[in-house]
Amino acid sequence: MGRKILLVEDDRETAAYLSKGLGQEGHSVELATNGQDGLFRATDGSFDLIVLDRMLPVLDGISVLKALRAAQIDTPVLVLSALASVGDRIEGLESGSDDYLTKPFSFAELLARVNALLRRREARVDPADHRIAVGDLEIDPLSRSVRRGGKKIELKPREYLLLEYFARNEGRVVTRTMLLEQVWDYHFDPGTNVIDVHVSRLRRKLEDGFEKPLLHTVRGAGYMLAA
Amino acid sequence: MPTTLRIALLAGVLALVSNLIVLGFIQYRTHDEALSEQRRQVVEQGTVLADVYRTGGMPALVDGIEDTVTYGDPQTAVALFDAKGKLVLGNLAAMPTTHGAVREGYQSALIRLEHQTAPREAAIVAHKLPRGEWLISGRTVGYGLALRETLERSLLIALIVAILLGLVCGLILAQFVGRRIGTIVAVTDQITGHDLTRRIPVSDGGDAFERLGRQINEMLDRISGLMEELRMVTDSLAHDLRSPVSRLRSAAHAAAEASDPAERDQQLSSVVKQSDSLMRILTTALEISRSEAFTSRSQFSRFDVGQLGAELSEMYEPVAEEAGATLRFHEPEQPAELFGHRQLIAQAVSNLVENSIRYAASGETIDVTVGEDGRRLSISVADHGPGIPEERRAEALRRFGRLDSSRSEEGAGLGLALVRAIAHLHDGELVLEDNKPGLIAVLHLPLRGA
Numbered sequence: 001m002g003r004k005i006l007l008v009e010d011d012r013e014t015a016a017y018l019s020k021g022l023g024q025e026g027h028s029v030e031l032a033t034n035g036q037d038g039l040f041r042a043t044d045g046s047f048d049l050i051v052l053d054r055m056l057p058v059l060d061g062i063s064v065l066k067a068l069r070a071a072q073i074d075t076p077v078l079v080l081s082a083l084a085s086v087g088d089r090i091e092g093l094e095s096g097s098d099d100y101l102t103k104p105f106s107f108a109e110l111l112a113r114v115n116a117l118l119r120r121r122e123a124r125v126d127p128a129d130h131r132i133a134v135g136d137l138e139i140d141p142l143s144r145s146v147r148r149g150g151k152k153i154e155l156k157p158r159e160y161l162l163l164e165y166f167a168r169n170e171g172r173v174v175t176r177t178m179l180l181e182q183v184w185d186y187h188f189d190p191g192t193n194v195i196d197v198h199v200s201r202l203r204r205k206l207e208d209g210f211e212k213p214l215l216h217t218v219r220g221a222g223y224m225l226a227a
Numbered sequence: 228m229p230t231t232l233r234i235a236l237l238a239g240v241l242a243l244v245s246n247l248i249v250l251g252f253i254q255y256r257t258h259d260e261a262l263s264e265q266r267r268q269v270v271e272q273g274t275v276l277a278d279v280y281r282t283g284g285m286p287a288l289v290d291g292i293e294d295t296v297t298y299g300d301p302q303t304a305v306a307l308f309d310a311k312g313k314l315v316l317g318n319l320a321a322m323p324t325t326h327g328a329v330r331e332g333y334q335s336a337l338i339r340l341e342h343q344t345a346p347r348e349a350a351i352v353a354h355k356l357p358r359g360e361w362l363i364s365g366r367t368v369g370y371g372l373a374l375r376e377t378l379e380r381s382l383l384i385a386l387i388v389a390i391l392l393g394l395v396c397g398l399i400l401a402q403f404v405g406r407r408i409g410t411i412v413a414v415t416d417q418i419t420g421h422d423l424t425r426r427i428p429v430s431d432g433g434d435a436f437e438r439l440g441r442q443i444n445e446m447l448d449r450i451s452g453l454m455e456e457l458r459m460v461t462d463s464l465a466h467d468l469r470s471p472v473s474r475l476r477s478a479a480h481a482a483a484e485a486s487d488p489a490e491r492d493q494q495l496s497s498v499v500k501q502s503d504s505l506m507r508i509l510t511t512a513l514e515i516s517r518s519e520a521f522t523s524r525s526q527f528s529r530f531d532v533g534q535l536g537a538e539l540s541e542m543y544e545p546v547a548e549e550a551g552a553t554l555r556f557h558e559p560e561q562p563a564e565l566f567g568h569r570q571l572i573a574q575a576v577s578n579l580v581e582n583s584i585r586y587a588a589s590g591e592t593i594d595v596t597v598g599e600d601g602r603r604l605s606i607s608v609a610d611h612g613p614g615i616p617e618e619r620r621a622e623a624l625r626r627f628g629r630l631d632s633s634r635s636e637e638g639a640g641l642g643l644a645l646v647r648a649i650a651h652l653h654d655g656e657l658v659l660e661d662n663k664p665g666l667i668a669v670l671h672l673p674l675r676g677a
Contacts, residue, residue: 186574187570194543
């Protein structure tokens with residue numbers, strides 16, 4: 001189902017590219033080309049998500065974000081920025097954004113993050129950590145135990161966190177950097193395939209002895225857990 | 228107003244003020260109440276006699292002089308001289324001797340009283356009467372008076388001299404300062420004109436100008452060092468980016484030429500891969516300069532390095548295994564807390580571990596150890612790979628100083644440079660040692676506020 005997304009971006013090419021892409025995903029996109037306009041439109045709180053460029057004319061992205069949060073508007077905000085250093089990312093996240101993506105990015109990466117933020121908004125109404133089921137996979141967040149087809153699967157603590165993150169984003173693409181940021185809480189870019197190795201280990205544990213694959217590789221984007 | 232003139236005036240005024248203070252002090256200490264009292268008496272006696280003459284004429288004056296001589300004390304001197312200076316009446320032997328001719332009014336003089344042979348110091352008042360006679364009246368005094376009067380005159384002269392000297396001193400000082408500053412300015416002018424090799428000539432002296440010169444020279448050394456480094460980084464960045472960019476270009480070209488859709492897809496994904504690796508190089512280069520500039524110090528927090536090491540080891544353990552190596556973590560005996568940038572330290576350690584996995588590998592162990600000796604904390608990553616020969620270690624730490632000369636492989640040789648920059652951000656150091664065989668890379672980080 002389509003959502004209302006406010007895109008605050010002054011670069012015309014990026015704005016057109018994002019509007020088109022998000023539109024094709026079924027979302028309705030409204031565009032603001034400077035910070036002041038963006039803040040003005042965002043203040044009614046009617047959007048499901050705000051994609052906010054960090055460097056904007058009139059009022060910069062971080063100021064817009066701080067003003068929104070000060071006005072108690074808790075619409076999820078995804079900050080886009082050409083400021084790519086670890087320090088910049090931390091600063092962006094600490095100023096109240098829900099996610100931070102550095103330019104240049106692939107559309108797949110942006111879309112995955114947009115979907116994760118939209119899903120998090122839905123899930124907010126249900127804080128109780130009930131069992132999560134994906135096909136014949138059953139996860140109990142309280143005891144951190146995992147069963148598939150009734151058979152218990154032993155996971156290391158980090159593997160469990162990885163699986164839980166996948167399960168909470170069931171049917172949605174999750175990228176490698178999202179996993180690194182959300183599961184490991186690291187905001188740098190490792191040179192090696194460290195995430196792939198962990199995912200393939202988890203996949204072996206989930207799928208060994210079962211016919212149906214659960215953890216899928218999405219080419220050019222990341223992974224997806226789906227029955 | 229030019230600075231030189233201002234310095235001259237300032238020095239002049241200062242010299243004047245200090246001289247005035249000294250002169251004032253002398254004046255204050257030597258000024259004698261008796262002196263002015265005596266003067267008052269002498270003037271009064273003279274005025275009385277002059278009044279007597281004015282009211283009673285010459286006969287009354289003669290009486291007055293005689294009375295004064297008769298009843299006055301031995302110090303009293305009073306006499307009337309005719310226009311030629313010949314004594315008419317009184318107890319003086321001759322006309323008083325002064326510095327010049329006797330003049331109207333109060334003055335000090337040498338007088339000889341009758342019956343005395345030696346002249347004595349005296350304060351006298353001289354009145355010229357209408358017919359040219361001189362009425363002299365006064366008192367002999369001790370030597371002190373004359374001395375004091377000389378002193379007071381001298382003080383006045385000294386004051387004038389002091390003003391002149393102050394101005395001269397000021398001018399000389401201004402000239403001196405101006406000349407010294409002038410040399411410095413000449414050099415800095417040339418530096419502003421892009422000749423960074425110039426230095427201010429300094430000798431071994433320790434005066435302020437020498438220190439200033441040395442300070443400026445040190446600053447210039449640092450600036451030219453930075454400029455040199457900047458030039459090197461820009462050069463090597465421009466140079467090292469050529470190969471990834473040309474690979475990107477040829478992949479794009481191949482994609483454009485490809486007629487087979489499958490082949491085009493493959494080429495396009497290679498384009499994306501190449502641009503990603505290009506981005507990674509740029510991000511790392513940026514991260515290095517950010518760390519060297521200490522901009523992220525505001526994000527420091529206290530965290531447990533032992534725990535971070537354990538997490539990272541757990542994260543890389545499967546990667547090492549995949550590469551055929553074993554990764555072991557050795558935790559510190561007590562919790563090792565550091566006030567630092569958790570994300571950047573994590574990145575530094577992960578760079579070291581990735582290096583070890585990349586260059587060492589098969590069948591070997593990689594040891595990650597966190598230790599603490601109360602003063603500083605150390606994180607070491609040791610492998611048994613080929614290592615780096617001692618003479619090439621400095622090069623390995625430099626930006627773009629990758630040791631394998633073939634630049635086709637991924638990674639542009641920024642890894643260790645970034646780790647070192649992160650160490651510097653924490654006032655620490657990255658040390659490369661020999662593991663015999665292999666490499667030990669140690670991050671030494673001083674503990675702050677512990």
